[in-house]
Amino acid sequence: xxxGRTDPAKRDKFNIVGADTSSCGTMTPASAADDRSLLxxxxxxxxxxxxxxxxxxxxxxxxxxxNVAIVAHVDHGKTTLVDELFKQSGMFRKNQAVAERLMDSMxxxxxxxxxxxxxxxxxxxxxxxxxxxxxPGHADFGGQVERVLKMADGALLLVDAQDGPMPxxxxxxxxxxxxxxxxxxxxxxxxxxxxxPEWAVDEVFDLFVRLDAPHEILDFxxxxxxxxxxxxxxxxxxxxxxxxxxxxxxxxxxxxxSGSADGPLQLQVSSIDYSPFLGRLGIGKIxxxxxxxxxxxxxxxxxxxxxxxxxTKMYRFNCNQKVETEHAGLGEIVAVAGMGDVxxxxxxxxxxxxxxxxxxxxxxxxxxxxxxxxxxxxSGTEGRYVTSTHLAERLRREALSDVxxxxxxxxxxxxxxxxxxxxxxxxxxxxKMRREGYEFQVACPKVIYRLENDKRLEPxxxxxxxxxxEYMGTVMEKVGLRKxxxxxxxQENKATRLKYRIPTRGLLGFKSEFMSDTKxxxxxxxxxxxxxxxxxxxxxxxxxxxxxxxxxTTVAYALFNLQRRGRLFLKPGIKVYKGQIVGEHCRDNDLAxxxxxxxxxxxxxxxxxxxxxxxTPPTEMSLEDCITYINDDELVEVTPKSxxxxxxxxxxxx
Numbered sequence: 001x002x003x004g005r006t007d008p009a010k011r012d013k014f015n016i017v018g019a020d021t022s023s024c025g026t027m028t029p030a031s032a033a034d035d036r037s038l039l040x041x042x043x044x045x046x047x048x049x050x051x052x053x054x055x056x057x058x059x060x061x062x063x064x065x066x067n068v069a070i071v072a073h074v075d076h077g078k079t080t081l082v083d084e085l086f087k088q089s090g091m092f093r094k095n096q097a098v099a100e101r102l103m104d105s106m107x108x109x110x111x112x113x114x115x116x117x118x119x120x121x122x123x124x125x126x127x128x129x130x131x132x133x134x135x136p137g138h139a140d141f142g143g144q145v146e147r148v149l150k151m152a153d154g155a156l157l158l159v160d161a162q163d164g165p166m167p168x169x170x171x172x173x174x175x176x177x178x179x180x181x182x183x184x185x186x187x188x189x190x191x192x193x194x195x196x197p198e199w200a201v202d203e204v205f206d207l208f209v210r211l212d213a214p215h216e217i218l219d220f221x222x223x224x225x226x227x228x229x230x231x232x233x234x235x236x237x238x239x240x241x242x243x244x245x246x247x248x249x250x251x252x253x254x255x256x257x258s259g260s261a262d263g264p265l266q267l268q269v270s271s272i273d274y275s276p277f278l279g280r281l282g283i284g285k286i287x288x289x290x291x292x293x294x295x296x297x298x299x300x301x302x303x304x305x306x307x308x309x310x311x312t313k314m315y316r317f318n319c320n321q322k323v324e325t326e327h328a329g330l331g332e333i334v335a336v337a338g339m340g341d342v343x344x345x346x347x348x349x350x351x352x353x354x355x356x357x358x359x360x361x362x363x364x365x366x367x368x369x370x371x372x373x374x375x376x377x378x379s380g381t382e383g384r385y386v387t388s389t390h391l392a393e394r395l396r397r398e399a400l401s402d403v404x405x406x407x408x409x410x411x412x413x414x415x416x417x418x419x420x421x422x423x424x425x426x427x428x429x430x431x432k433m434r435r436e437g438y439e440f441q442v443a444c445p446k447v448i449y450r451l452e453n454d455k456r457l458e459p460x461x462x463x464x465x466x467x468x469x470e471y472m473g474t475v476m477e478k479v480g481l482r483k484x485x486x487x488x489x490x491q492e493n494k495a496t497r498l499k500y501r502i503p504t505r506g507l508l509g510f511k512s513e514f515m516s517d518t519k520x521x522x523x524x525x526x527x528x529x530x531x532x533x534x535x536x537x538x539x540x541x542x543x544x545x546x547x548x549x550x551x552x553t554t555v556a557y558a559l560f561n562l563q564r565r566g567r568l569f570l571k572p573g574i575k576v577y578k579g580q581i582v583g584e585h586c587r588d589n590d591l592a593x594x595x596x597x598x599x600x601x602x603x604x605x606x607x608x609x610x611x612x613x614x615x616t617p618p619t620e621m622s623l624e625d626c627i628t629y630i631n632d633d634e635l636v637e638v639t640p641k642s643x644x645x646x647x648x649x650x651x652x653x654x
Contacts, residue, residue, distance in 0.1 A: 060129045060329065060331075060332065061329075062256055062257050062259070062261065062329065062330045062331040063256045064127060064128050064129060064256070065128070065129050065131065065256055065257055065331040065332065066128055066129070066130045066131065066153070066154070066250055066251060066254045066256065067131045067133070067151060067152050067153045067154070067254075067257060067285060067331065067333060068130065068131070068132060068133065068152060068153070068154050068155065068156055068250055068254050069133040069135055069148065069149055069151070069152035069154075069155045069156070069176070069181075070082060070132065070133065070134055070135060070155070070156045070158060071135050071145060071149075071155050071156070071157055071158070071172035071173070071175075071176060072157065072158035072159065072168070072169065072172065072188075073158075073159075073160070073163075073165075073166035073167070073168040073169045073172075073525065074114055074136075074138045074139075074168060074525070075114070076158045076159065076160045076163075076166075076169075076188055076189075077158060077160070077188040077189060077227045077228075078134060078135070078158055079134060080227040080228060081156075081158065081186070081188065081225070081227040082121065082132055082134050083227075084227050084230050084243055085123065085130075085132065085243060085246075085247070086121070086123055086319060087230075088230065088242055088243045088244075088247075114136070114138055116136055116138075116141060116144075116428055117136065117141070117144055118133060118134060118135050118136065118144045118145070118147075118148040118271055119133075119134040120132070120133055120134075120151075120271070120283060120317045120333055120335075121134070121317055121319060121321075122316070122317045122318060122319070122333075123318075123319065125247050125250075125251070126247075126251070128251050129332075130247075130250060130251075131151075131317065131332075131333045133148050133149075133151055133152055133333075135148060135149075135172070138168065138424060139167065139168050139171065139421065139422065139525070139526060139527045139528065140420070140421045140422035140423075140424040140425035140428075141404075141421070141425060143362050143363070143402060143403050143404025143405070143421060144402075144404075145171075145172050145175060146175055146361075146362050146363070146403075146404075147270050147271070147344055147345075147362065147403055148270050148271055149175055149176060149179055149181065150179070150268060150270050150284075150285070151270045151271075151283075151284060151285040151333055152179075152181060153181070153254060153255050153256065153257055153258075153331075154181050154182045154183070154184070154250075154253070154254030154255060155172075155176045155181050155182075155183050155184070156183075156184050156186050156250070157169070157172070157173060157176070157183050157184070157185050157186065157204070158186050158188050159185065159186070159187055159188065159200055159203075159204055160187075160188060160189050160200070161187045161188065161189050161190045161192065161195035161196060161197050161200050161224070162189060162192050162194045162195050162196060162200075163466070164196070164199065164200045164203040164204070165200075165203050165204055165207045166464060166525050167462055167463075167464050167525050167526055167527035168525065168527055169207065170207060170211075170462075170527060171527050171528075173207060173208070173211060174211055177208075177211055177212075177213050177217065180214075180217075182216075182217060182220075182253060182254060182255065183217060183220050184220065184221050184222075184223065184249050184250065184253050184254065185201070185204055185220050185221070185222045185223070186222075186223045186224075186225050186232075186246065187200055187201065187222065187223070187224050187225065187236070188225050188226070188227055189226060189227075189228075190224045190225060190226050190233075190236060191226040191228075191229050194493075197224055197236035198236070201222060204220075205218075208220070221249055221252075221253050222234070223245060223246050223249055224236045224240075225240075225243070225246060230242065230243065231243065232244075232245045232246040233245055256331065257285070257287070257330060257331025259286075259287045259288045259330050259331070260288055260289070260330070261288075261289065261290060261329060261330040262289070263288040263289050264288060264289055264349060264350035264352075264353040264354070264355050265286070265288060265289035265290070265291060265295075265297060265348060265349055265350045266286070266287045266288035266289060266347060266348075266349055266355055266356075266357055267282075267284045267285070267286050267287070267291065267334075267336070267347065267348040267349075268284050268285075268287070268345070268346070268347045268348075268357045268359075269282035269283065269284045269342055269343070269344055269345065269346045269347070269348070270283060270284045270285070270344065271283040271284070271344065271401075272342070272343070272344060272400065272401035273335055275337065278312070278313055278337040279337065279340055280337075280339070280340060280341070280342050280400075281315070281335040281336065281337050282335070282336050282339065282342040282346065282348070283333065283334070283335045283336075284333070284334070284336075284348075285331065285332070285333045286328060286329065286330055286331065286332055286333075286334065287330075287331075287357070288330065288355075289330070289350065290327065290328065290329045290330065291311065291314065291327065291328050291334070291336070291348070292311070292314075292326060292327045292328075293311055293312070293313065293314050293325075293326045293327070294310065294311060294312075295310070295311045296308065296309075296310050296351050297309055297310070297311060297338075297348045297349065297350070297351060298348075298349050298350070298351050298354045299339050299342060299346050299347070299348055299349075300346065300347045300349060300354060300356035301343065301345070301346045306354060306356075307339070308351070309338050309339045309348075310338050311336055311337070311338045311348075312337050312338040313336075313337040313338070314326070314327075314328060314334055314335070314336050314337070315334060315335040315336075316328065316332065316333075316334055317333060317334075317335075322335055336348065341400075343400040343401075344359075344400070344401065344403045345359035345403070362403045362404055363404070363421075363528065364448075365404060365405070365406055365419035365420050365421055365448060366420075366421060366422065366447060366448055366459040366504050366528060367419070367420060367421075367422060367423065367426070367445050367446065367447050367448060367459075367504060367508075368417050368418060368419040368420070368445070368446060368448055369417075369418055369420075369426050369442050369443060369444070369445045369446075369627075370410060370413075370415050370416070370417055370418075370442065370443040371391060371395065371415055371416045371417075371418050371440055371441075371442055372413070372414065372415035372440060372441050372442070372443070372635070373386070373387065373388045373391060373414060373415065373440060373441075374386060374439050374440050374441050374637060374638075374639070375441070375649060376441070376577060376580075376637050376644070376646060377551065377577040377578070378575075378577060378637075378639075378642075378644075379439065380439070381639075382439060382639040382640055382641045382642060383437060383438060383439020383440075383639050383640055384437030384438070384439075384640070385436075385437055385438045385439065386438075386439045386440075388414050388415070390438065391415075391416065391438065391440050392409075392416060394433060394436075394438060395407045395416055395418060398429060404420060404421050404425070405418065405419070405420050405425070405429070406418070406419040406420075407419075419448060421528070422504075422507075423445055423507075423508060423624060423627060423628060424624070426445065426627070427623050427624045427627055430442060430623060430627075430638055431623055433638075434638050434639065434640050434643075435640065437640055438638075438640075439638065439639045439640070440638055441635045441636060441637045441638060441646075442627065442635065442636050442638065443630075443632075443635055444540070444627070444628075444630045444631060444632060444634065445508055445627060445628070447459055447503070447504045447505050449534070450531050455533065455534075456533075456534045457531040457532060457533065457534065458503055458504065458505065458531065458532065458533075458534050458535065459503070459504040459528060459529075459530075459531055460501055460502065460503055460504065460528075460529045460530055460531070460532045461501075461502055461503075461504055461507055461526040461527065461528055461529055462487075462499065462500075462501060462526060462527050462528075462529045463479070463484065463498075463499065463500040463501070463502045463507070463524070463525075463526045464497065464498070464499050464524075464525050464526065465479075465496075465497070465498040465499075465500070465514075465522060465523070465524055466495060466496070466497050466522065466523040467495070467496055467498070467518050467521065467522040467523075468494060468495055468496075468518070468521050468522075469491065469494050469495065469496055471517060471518045471519075471521070471522065472496050472498075474517050474518075475498070475514065475517060475518065475522070476498070478510070478513065478514070478517065479498075479500055479502065479506075482502060482503070482505075482506030482507070482510060482538065483502060483503050483505075483506050483535040483536065483538060484500040484501070484502035484506060485500060485501045485502070486498065486499070486500055487499040487500060487501055501529060501532075502526075503532075503535045503538070504528075505535070505538050506535075506538060507526060508540070508628050509540065509625075509628030509629065510524075511524060511624075512624070512625055512628070540631055541629065541631060542588060543566070543584050543585055543586065543587065543588060544584075544585040544587060544588055544589045544590040544591060545581045545583070545584055545585055545590050545591075545634070545645075545647075546562060546565060546566055546568075546581065546582050546583035546584065546585050546590075546591050546593050547579055547580065547581050547582065547590060547591070547592055547593070547646075547647055548576045548577065548578055548579065548580045548582055548592075548593065548594070548595055549578065549592040549593060549594050550578050550594065550596075551575075551576065551577045551578055552575075552576060552594070552595065552596030553573060553574065553575050553576070553596055554570050554571070554572050554573060554574045554576060554582070554595040554596060555572060555595065555596050555597070555598050556572040556613050556615060557597070557598055557599045557613055558593075558594060558595045558596055558597040558598065559571075559572060559595060559615055560613045560614070560615055561597070562582075562583065562593055562595065563615070563616055565583070565585060565586060565591065565593070566583050566584045566585045566586040567583055567584050567616075567618075567619050568582060568583040568616070568618045568619065569581065569582060569583050569584070569618055569619055569620075569621055569645070570582050570583070570595070570618055571615075571617075571618050572615070576595060577646075579646050579647040579649075580644055580645070580646045580647075581634065581644075581645035581646060581647065582595050583618075584619075590647075621643070621645070623636075623638075623643055626643055626645055629645070630645060633647060633648050634646065634647055634648060635647075635648055
């Protein structure tokens with residue numbers, strides 16, 4: 001591992017933020033063998049790790065800094081590409097074991113294989129400090145992209161060489177062009193058998209034209225790469241040997257930061273991190289002046305209020321980790337501690353000459369859910385945080401770091417209205433909370449309507465579907481029932497691409513049904529389009545539910561007899577309470593059942609009179625499935641150990 005040489009006196013001051021100080025504490029010269037420093041990994045993982053410390057104590061000249069955001073549609077290879085750039089920049093030893101998807105620090109990101117929150121990292125290449133900003137690719141987390149692009153001076157637009165531009169590609173490119181960021185197009189997965197690089201370049205060019213890109217940006221540079229193969233080239237017919245051509249393109253085509261190093265301090269917070277010892281850390285780019293530890297500053301928030309503060313700690317990004325530093329210059333991206341309630345959009349500025357920056361506008365949320373304290377008979381038995389106060393504090397803390405999330409108190413009930421970009425956006429928040437020990441219940445998601453000129457408007461999405469030809473009829477029928485309007489249809493190589501304009505309501509719960517209809521062979525993606533006329537009534541679910549008539553424990557014999565009534569969600573031996581949903585009825589009405597009704601026992605037996613109890617495996621419902629399954633009179637009970645469906649308290653169980 002290539003390791004930078006630093007002053008031992010400074011190196012010994014590196015604290016292991018987030019680690020157990022009783023066992024580690026401050027590094028000593030003996031523990032810093034081979035000039036390696038224990039660094040704090042950005043994100044929720046607080047385990048100190050070894051990483052190269054190249055140039056971390058050097059104040060880089062603005063002309064030697066490149067701040068680049070990597071933007072793309074989901075699953076086009078952003079995080080894999082970042083991994084390869086880190087590896088080939090000399091950040092690790094040749095024999096060092098390096099985990100895949102280094103920038104995915106959350107457990108949920110590694111489990112689902114998607115980027116949920118933006119990440120910062122950096123490496124040194126030919127005396128240039130390259131700051132990488134990894135952004136989410138899913139449309140529901142578009143708010144993350146909008147705010148972190150303020151830290152970038154250019155963007156790498158990743159496009160799959162086979163799929164071409166997708167809905168989220170349009171969204172992220174639109175946001176980059178709005179900030180007038182120069183763009184380098186990277187056609188990834190060039191080694192796939194069905195790659196179409198020439199076609200993909202033409203599609204990207206058409207996308208630039210459709211977004212009215214200026215001429216200087218329209219003449220974009222193109223790199224052909226394979227992140228998994230670890231190579232890049234400027235010619236699709238020539239296989240590269242490494243990523244040096246892409247790194248050279250970043251240095252050449254991404255401009256250095258602009259601004260005055262002698263001007264008043266300006267650092268706008270674009271992201272929030274958390275340290276268990278220092279509290280909230282504001283992450284942003286210094287767009288004017290310089291910053292030192294101990295400096296007195298003014299923090300101006302988005303409401304026009306200014307609060308004096310002092311910089312207590314400051315961190316630079318090195319690899320995918322943070323390392324403490326005492327000073328930072330123009331163009332650098334740093335994490336700053338010292339303000340307890342800092343939020344996204346706040347500006348650290350000079351005390352004597354405060355010049356706050358305008359906060360970036362973020363597209364409004366499109367759906368909402370009600371988060372309520374748990375009132376079921378099992379409330380308080382599985383969770384650690386169960387009160388409405390706990391719920392309110394956690395939701396408001398999340399809203400400070402996620403600008404696309406809005407939290408409002410319910411006026412007619414105890415609970416909170418939480419608005420977001422989509423069902424995945426809100427379900428990820430719910431999953432994070434239950435893993436942290438919170439216990440609560442949520443109502444079904446609903447879209448946010450607008451009223452203009454006495455007309456009700458609802459949000460619409462641009463839906464793109466890629467499916468084999470044999471499933472086209474079924475999918476078109478299902479989308480039509482959900483009020484989808486076809487915009488485009490293309491058929492090629494026994495596959496079809498369909499584009500629709502569909503109400504957001506029509507997408508709630510559609511993904512699981514779509515994957516079942518296409519036997520997992522279809523690809524579905526969407527992006528917010530606009531607000532349009534109300535599309536009319538739309539039924540969420542055709543069938544009623546089977547609900548327990550009393551508190552009991554499910555019995556195999558009872559469930560066996562209930563199978564003819566519909567499909568079951570529970571297996572034998574599960575405790576249930578009155579009003580809990582145990583299955584789906586085969587008809588459109590709700591049915592109260594007794595899942596604990598046992599067989600009548602007598603001393604009379606005859607050959608062939610006893611039935612064999614053979615149970616069909618129950619339908620396992622994920623959190624997203626439960627959220628989109630329930631109707632207005634039903635709730636999802638969420639605890640660290642269980643996810644239950646239930647009828648609301650006001651519903652009478654007959």
